[in-house]
Amino acid sequence: xxxxxxxxxxxxxxxxxxxxxxxxxxxxxxxxxxxxxxxxxxxxxxxxxxxxxxxxxxxxxxxxxxxxxxxxxxxxxxxxxxxxxxxxxxxxxxxxxxxxxxxxxxxxxxxxxxxxxxxxxxxxxxxxxxxxxxxxxxxxxxxxxxxxxxxxxxxxxxxxxxxxxxxxxxxxxxxxxxxxxxxxxxxxxxxxxxxxxxxxxxxxxxxxxxxxxxxxxxxxxxxxxxxxxxxxxxxxxxxxxxxxxxxxxxxxxxxxxxxxxxxxxxxxxxxxxxxxxxxxxxxxxxxxxxxxxxxxxxxxxxxxxxxxxxxxxxxxxxxxxxxxxxxxxxxxxxxxxxxxxxxxxxxxxxxxxxxxxx
Numbered sequence: 001x002x003x004x005x006x007x008x009x010x011x012x013x014x015x016x017x018x019x020x021x022x023x024x025x026x027x028x029x030x031x032x033x034x035x036x037x038x039x040x041x042x043x044x045x046x047x048x049x050x051x052x053x054x055x056x057x058x059x060x061x062x063x064x065x066x067x068x069x070x071x072x073x074x075x076x077x078x079x080x081x082x083x084x085x086x087x088x089x090x091x092x093x094x095x096x097x098x099x100x101x102x103x104x105x106x107x108x109x110x111x112x113x114x115x116x117x118x119x120x121x122x123x124x125x126x127x128x129x130x131x132x133x134x135x136x137x138x139x140x141x142x143x144x145x146x147x148x149x150x151x152x153x154x155x156x157x158x159x160x161x162x163x164x165x166x167x168x169x170x171x172x173x174x175x176x177x178x179x180x181x182x183x184x185x186x187x188x189x190x191x192x193x194x195x196x197x198x199x200x201x202x203x204x205x206x207x208x209x210x211x212x213x214x215x216x217x218x219x220x221x222x223x224x225x226x227x228x229x230x231x232x233x234x235x236x237x238x239x240x241x242x243x244x245x246x247x248x249x250x251x252x253x254x255x256x257x258x259x260x261x262x263x264x265x266x267x268x269x270x271x272x273x274x275x276x277x278x279x280x281x282x283x284x285x286x287x288x289x290x291x292x293x294x295x296x297x298x299x300x301x302x303x304x305x306x307x308x309x310x311x312x313x314x315x316x317x318x319x320x321x322x323x324x325x326x327x328x329x330x331x332x333x334x335x336x337x338x339x340x341x342x343x344x345x346x347x348x349x350x351x352x353x354x355x356x357x358x
Contacts, residue, residue, distance in 0.1 A: 004033075005029045005032070006066065007028075007065065007190075008064070008068075009026045009027060009053075009064055011061065011062040012059045012061070012063070013025060013059060014045075014059055021214050022214055023214045024045075024215050032190055034191075035184045035204055036205060036208070037192075037194070037201035037207075037208045038193070038195075038209050039237075039238070040211030040237075041196060044214070045211045046194050046211045053081075053160060053192065054076055054081060055071075058072070081156050081160055082152055083159075083160045084144075084148055084162070085162050088135075088147040088164075089147065090147060092135050092136060094134070095131065095132050096127060096132070096134075096135075097131040101153075104118070104153060118131075121153040124149060124152060125183075127145055127146060140172065141168060141175070144176060148164070148183075152189075158190045159190065161192070163196070177203045193205070198237060202239070206221065207220060210237065217234050218230045218231070226238060229283070230271065231271070232283065240329065240331070241285060242284050242285075242329050244260045244283075245260070245280070246258040246261065246279075248276050249265055251274065254269065255270050258282055258356055260326065261324045262303070262323060266354060267354070268351060269354065270356055272356075272358040280357060281357050282355070284353050284355070285353065289331075291336070291337075291347060292347070292348055298348040300351060304346055305322060305344070305346075306321060307342065308320045308321060310341060316331055317336070318331055
């Protein structure tokens, strides 16, 4: 249980056809003031979870609590949550200021209070100069800011966002990620953010809940999620990963020796308690793999590979290498000694960063 829980999902399930569970036995606590992302592929249950929290879907089983008060069957307009959708859902016949004012009009605030809050919301998203424009006269990033201002103008206790940056180009999306995170820090509100983009989740979130097949596979702060995935799905879905299938040759406390073919055995962390003879996949982040110079040595986990391709990414270089039947991706800084396709190299896969999953 969180120290200051705002929302609690208690054994929540959801099915649409009575047979297949879209969300299975969900236990999730959202802390007051945190930025939490629900991350997963299409059909994993993340959006359904958000829709149940918003009140647009009703759980088949279980409860949703808001500060220990059951809101499972409370209609959306009584939950006092802000909502930002991917398509922004702005009224095309209303100006920026009128769109932002809409939640206040529905709540029947007096004119003076409405104008005060509209001005504050426009300031918040730096849109004061565009208050009289219509949505068709705005860029995608500007429309996204208006949708966010409309979600914030009535002082919600919770802001829900369903892939709100999905329609933006890459550069603008990355800029808005930083703006959203800065806005969250400034306001101290609770943000719940749905995305299938793992880099987006890692950039903005305090914690990330990784969904697959209706179940949270792991929920953790971003550093722990990236560095210590608890299973193979999280390791391969979150961030880049080099994956080497093999068989456990021996097990010892905390670690395993894995035969990955080509006469190579690697020492790895034994994440899921695999025993001798068990098929496993060894996963390591590409930036953790070292390229050894001719005069360098390493005590263990060294293998020979051949460079197949060198890919320039602007801020780093990636090597596509081949060892036996396995492809290995290595991420290197630009200042590293250059290598060429076809060149044989020695790779070091540090045991403390190589994780074996059943």
